[in-house]
Amino acid sequence: MPAQRDSDIAYATLQEMIVDLRLPPGTVVNESALASELGFGRVPVREALARLAKDRFVTIMPRRGTAVTPLTLPDVLDIFEAREAIECGVAYIAAARASEEDLAALRTLVESADRDRESTDYEQFLLDDHAVHVTLVHMVKNALLQDAADRLLLHSLRFWRMHWKNRPPSKDAMLSNADLLSALESRDPVRAETAMRDHLNTSRQLVQILF
Amino acid sequence: MPAQRDSDIAYATLQEMIVDLRLPPGTVVNESALASELGFGRVPVREALARLAKDRFVTIMPRRGTAVTPLTLPDVLDIFEAREAIECGVAYIAAARASEEDLAALRTLVESADRDRESTDYEQFLLDDHAVHVTLVHMVKNALLQDAADRLLLHSLRFWRMHWKNRPPSKDAMLSNADLLSALESRDPVRAETAMRDHLNTSRQLVQILF
DNA sequence: CGAATACATCTTGTATATCAGTTGTTTATT
DNA sequence: AATAAACAACTGATATACAAGATGTATTCG
Numbered sequence: 134m135p136a137q138r139d140s141d142i143a144y145a146t147l148q149e150m151i152v153d154l155r156l157p158p159g160t161v162v163n164e165s166a167l168a169s170e171l172g173f174g175r176v177p178v179r180e181a182l183a184r185l186a187k188d189r190f191v192t193i194m195p196r197r198g199t200a201v202t203p204l205t206l207p208d209v210l211d212i213f214e215a216r217e218a219i220e221c222g223v224a225y226i227a228a229a230r231a232s233e234e235d236l237a238a239l240r241t242l243v244e245s246a247d248r249d250r251e252s253t254d255y256e257q258f259l260l261d262d263h264a265v266h267v268t269l270v271h272m273v274k275n276a277l278l279q280d281a282a283d284r285l286l287l288h289s290l291r292f293w294r295m296h297w298k299n300r301p302p303s304k305d306a307m308l309s310n311a312d313l314l315s316a317l318e319s320r321d322p323v324r325a326e327t328a329m330r331d332h333l334n335t336s337r338q339l340v341q342i343l344f
Numbered sequence: 345m346p347a348q349r350d351s352d353i354a355y356a357t358l359q360e361m362i363v364d365l366r367l368p369p370g371t372v373v374n375e376s377a378l379a380s381e382l383g384f385g386r387v388p389v390r391e392a393l394a395r396l397a398k399d400r401f402v403t404i405m406p407r408r409g410t411a412v413t414p415l416t417l418p419d420v421l422d423i424f425e426a427r428e429a430i431e432c433g434v435a436y437i438a439a440a441r442a443s444e445e446d447l448a449a450l451r452t453l454v455e456s457a458d459r460d461r462e463s464t465d466y467e468q469f470l471l472d473d474h475a476v477h478v479t480l481v482h483m484v485k486n487a488l489l490q491d492a493a494d495r496l497l498l499h500s501l502r503f504w505r506m507h508w509k510n511r512p513p514s515k516d517a518m519l520s521n522a523d524l525l526s527a528l529e530s531r532d533p534v535r536a537e538t539a540m541r542d543h544l545n546t547s548r549q550l551v552q553i554l555f
Numbered sequence: 556c557g558a559a560t561a562c563a564t565c566t567t568g569t570a571t572a573t574c575a576g577t578t579g580t581t582t583a584t585t
Numbered sequence: 586a587a588t589a590a591a592c593a594a595c596t597g598a599t600a601t602a603c604a605a606g607a608t609g610t611a612t613t614c615g
Contacts, residue, residue, distance in 0.1 A: 139569070163596075163597095176571095177569070180391065184394065187395055195598080199597085214484075218433025218434055223429055278429055281430070288488075375567070387599055408606090408607065409566065
């Protein structure tokens, strides 16, 4: 655990506020204001913002201001495309490498998400679905892949929250990961990759229609 | 153009120094020393180091110091694995999306790299091969994928420079991208993905043997 | 002589102050 | 009235100063 510097806490706090929409896309933020709100000095807040900018969660316009990055349709399509490129590869690798414990944990999460769909609790569904993908990525135990994938998954989570915020929750758009899970359990890399690709393609198409 | 803040210049400079081994793996760096060397204050240097830490080019040990991240065998294998996961997806997408101009530029680079191999100029080979992969990624015009891939490619470049630094350059280890190029030119996503996977697997195996 | 503790020093972490660039507004000129 | 130049206010960018944690060393006690 890399220590708890103020800038680490500020980073985590702000990221959470951005992803859960307490700081909605487009919000302009101000270093000094944030500093006094969070109870830190300007320096740790500034460092946190710099890191969030590298993640593309905020956009810094030098000497002009900093804003929470907006979510345009092209941006969202990029997120899905990048997820497809990375997570398909991850699924392929994970099929060969997953331990029994990993698979059991994944099964629990997938079943939990399936229950959420039945109760149309979309916030909980999002969290469980997110957890499924995060867990999958962590299975491959590759810090570099994990960095890239975790960031994309958070972008994705932010998008879905935005998407469903003022929209009726629809069961059709809450896709199951059952196929992926069964492919992983039978240690079939190609099927796992295909399941992931189908999963992501289907949601991407849904978004493209509904946006 | 995202303005030229001192911290941007410091970031670019330090990244270059790390990747071209002027700051070899394991070097411990000191904020104030770097600051006076580069002619900046401590703040921009510190921000640059924070960004480099996110890229895993340096490792910050809070209140203890900062070091250029060492290159262990497991790290290198992670780099190759992550490249496989991402670049295969990139090749797949690029096959459908590449413009004629992109393909022409790629052809020039591939041929250039092939010439470098004949003259066993490994530094120039590395640069051209790097350019091939960077160009490929830029073809898909997806900033998120580009972020992730560019970082991995720089890690990879650093590794190869380290690898060949005190080793006789061997033609066998300088692989061609001709197959990949031809797959792209015939707009065949599956073949492009396969070519990329073979390319990366072969070099990974070479490394695993020689390390 | 060995171990533990106190201390000196080095390095990063944070706060405060100053500098500099951008923008929008005001004012003067045509 | 329209345009352009000067200016004022705001924001981030950087420098300087100070605080705090960590490590190695020296000293002291058993």
